[in-house]
Amino acid sequence: MGMRIRKTKTKSGATAVQVVESRYGQTLVRKHIGSAWTPEALHRLQEEARSRMLKASKQQSLFSRESSFDPLFSRYRYIGTRYTLLYETILSVLTTLGFSHLTDTLWVDLVLMRVVEPGSKRESVNRLKELFGISYDLTRVYKHLLIIASRKDEVEALLVAFARRELHADFSFVLYDVTTLYFESFTPEELKQCGLSKDNKSMQPQIVVGLLATSDGFPLTYDLFAGNTFEGHTMIPVVTGLVKRYHVTNLTVVADAAMVSQANIDALTIAGISYIVGARLGYLTRAQVEEISHALDGRDGASVRLTISGKTLICDFSKKRYTKNKSDTEKQIKKATDIVERNVPMKRHRFLTQEQTQMTLNQTLIDRAKLLWGIKGYVANIDVSNEVVVARYHDLWHVEHSFRMAKSDLLSRPIFHYKQDAIKAHLLICIMALAA
Numbered sequence: 001m002g003m004r005i006r007k008t009k010t011k012s013g014a015t016a017v018q019v020v021e022s023r024y025g026q027t028l029v030r031k032h033i034g035s036a037w038t039p040e041a042l043h044r045l046q047e048e049a050r051s052r053m054l055k056a057s058k059q060q061s062l063f064s065r066e067s068s069f070d071p072l073f074s075r076y077r078y079i080g081t082r083y084t085l086l087y088e089t090i091l092s093v094l095t096t097l098g099f100s101h102l103t104d105t106l107w108v109d110l111v112l113m114r115v116v117e118p119g120s121k122r123e124s125v126n127r128l129k130e131l132f133g134i135s136y137d138l139t140r141v142y143k144h145l146l147i148i149a150s151r152k153d154e155v156e157a158l159l160v161a162f163a164r165r166e167l168h169a170d171f172s173f174v175l176y177d178v179t180t181l182y183f184e185s186f187t188p189e190e191l192k193q194c195g196l197s198k199d200n201k202s203m204q205p206q207i208v209v210g211l212l213a214t215s216d217g218f219p220l221t222y223d224l225f226a227g228n229t230f231e232g233h234t235m236i237p238v239v240t241g242l243v244k245r246y247h248v249t250n251l252t253v254v255a256d257a258a259m260v261s262q263a264n265i266d267a268l269t270i271a272g273i274s275y276i277v278g279a280r281l282g283y284l285t286r287a288q289v290e291e292i293s294h295a296l297d298g299r300d301g302a303s304v305r306l307t308i309s310g311k312t313l314i315c316d317f318s319k320k321r322y323t324k325n326k327s328d329t330e331k332q333i334k335k336a337t338d339i340v341e342r343n344v345p346m347k348r349h350r351f352l353t354q355e356q357t358q359m360t361l362n363q364t365l366i367d368r369a370k371l372l373w374g375i376k377g378y379v380a381n382i383d384v385s386n387e388v389v390v391a392r393y394h395d396l397w398h399v400e401h402s403f404r405m406a407k408s409d410l411l412s413r414p415i416f417h418y419k420q421d422a423i424k425a426h427l428l429i430c431i432m433a434l435a436a
Contacts, residue, residue: 003030003056005049007042010035017045019053022130030056087132090115093436096166098158106136107148107429114433118411121145145417145425152428156221159435160246163214171248173215173276173392175399176239176255178231181413181427182206190420193227199413207415209427210234212242212253217398219435224427235259236267243273252276252382254392260379265311269381276392279313279377286368293371298322303386314378314386322374329369336361406434 006020006027014035021028033049036042090112094100099108113124116131121141128134163169182201183192192205199206206227212220223238239253253268257278268275281289288308295304296317303316336351338344340359351369353362380389406412412430417423 003053005046005053007046013037015042017042017049019049019056082133083131086116087112090436094432097162097432097435099155099432101158102151102154104147106141106144109134109136110141110148111429111432111436114410114429115436118409118433120416142422145419145422148428149421149424152424155428155432156245159218159220160242162435163218163220167214167216167218169214169218171214171220171242171251173252173254173395174220174239174242175213175215175217175396176210176235176253176259177213177396177399177403178208178210178234178258179403179407180206180208180227181407181415183418184414184416185418188227189418191224191226191423192418195226195228196231199407204414207423207427208234210238211399211402211431212238213399213402215254215392215395215398217402219402219431222427222431224424231258232261232264236264239268239273240271243271250274252392254396256396265379265381274380274382276378276380276382276389278393279315279379281315281372281375281377284308289368289371292375296375298374303390305386311379312381314380314389315375316378316386316390317374318376319374321376325369325373329366329373333361333366402434406430410434 003019003021006018008016008018010016012035014037016035017033018029019031019033021030031049031052033045033052036045091108094108094111099111102108109128110121110124113119113128117123117127119127122138125136125138125141128136180195180198182197182199182204183206185192185205186203188194188205191207193207194202194205195208196202197204197206208225208227208229208231209222210225210231211222214220221238221242223234223241225234235253235255239251242248243251252274254276255278257280260277260280265275281292284292288306292304292306292315296302296315298319299317300319301316303314306313306315332350336349339349339352340361343359349359351362351366352359376390378389378393382389410430410433412427415423415426417426
């Protein structure tokens with residue numbers, strides 16, 4: 001990471017002076033200053049190299065100009081920079097989370113490097129040595145992934161204990177969401193399957209990850225599923241697993257509309273788990289839509305509660321949402337109108353209908369969509385106010401943010417592992433880093 005002056009012998013026997021920098025385990029030549037045959041010339045080249053380094057770094061030297069080439073000082077060999085404070089700071093966070101109880105320094109160091117500078121296991125090993133002077137054999141690291149993969153339950157217990165102890169979490173409201181992580185591969189096998197990708201990588205195998213977090217987005221538990229698993233089928237095993245393992249009572253799970261199905265609602269009800277989930281308003285009748293629209297009357301923040309098909313439906317109105325819905329719908333209408341005018345063959349469009357050989361605008365659907373501008377629905381079976389239901393649902397942005405952070409900052413994907421245990425270990429390391 002820091003620049004330094006290097007002297008090296010050339011083939012002709014001269015001494016070359018270079019300004020070099022260590023980066024990613026390699027020594028890069030920033031500037032070749034020149035070659036010298038005499039001590040006087042060598043001294044001049046070293047002075048020039050020193051001047052260039054100070055100019056590039058915009059920092060003063062720790063040593064005086066005289067001492068820089070003092071015979072006593074020249075006895076010392078540059079061994080690189082050690083970021084001890086950085087290591088100790090992050091390690092203290094991991095210790096607070098309870099990860100020191102794992103008594104596995106290699107595992108903890110891999111988590112630490114996922115926070116400091118995420119990369120492959122090979123890159124992590126190289127950077128551990130370069131930044132902190134910690135050495136591991138790469139073969140040992142790969143073999144150790146098998147052990148890490150088998151200890152997910154220990155980590156989960158530590159996360160739950162930390163949430164209860166430090167975050168005062170009572171799990172009255174927990175957030176559930178799903179994402180996908182794709183592989184740098186095109187060969188499906190075991191967990192690696194092609195499916196509906198959230199990263200627009202439909203041609204590449206992936207895994208589905210279901211994450212349960214506190215209302216602040218702190219990860220509690222997760223599970224991974226084959227890449228072709230329907231996300232609605234992932235919620236029940238993750239949520240009920242947490243309830244059973246840690247004897248959680250009075251839990252309410254908050255999830256988006258993709259999790260809504262009669263099977264999921266029945267399973268939650270049987271397990272005694274309350275829920276707040278996004279509602280699909282497209283299934284409502286025109287009369288029900290008109291009733292909701294009339295009750296909200298375009299008032300920002302207004303809400304209404306109805307009972308439809310035995311379920312409690314809460315709807316609220318937002319002017320900001322209205323503006324976005326209006327803009328999106330108008331773009332779709334314009335596209336549909338252009339298709340009709342140009343008589344372009346189109347298999348499917350939201351606002352088009354086929355009449356014999358001619359495509360026409362479906363004015364009924366357009367009018368219905370306009371009635372729903374600005375309206376969002378939620379299905380809940382918990383006895384709280386409409387405002388609490390809406391606020392808790394909006395907390396889902398925390399877990400969505402956690403997924404974005406895991407993908408962008410922690411580089412949880414693409415995944416390069418191909419063995420199932422290595423994949424599980426990789427995900428566990430990423431979740432631990434996310435908690436930190």
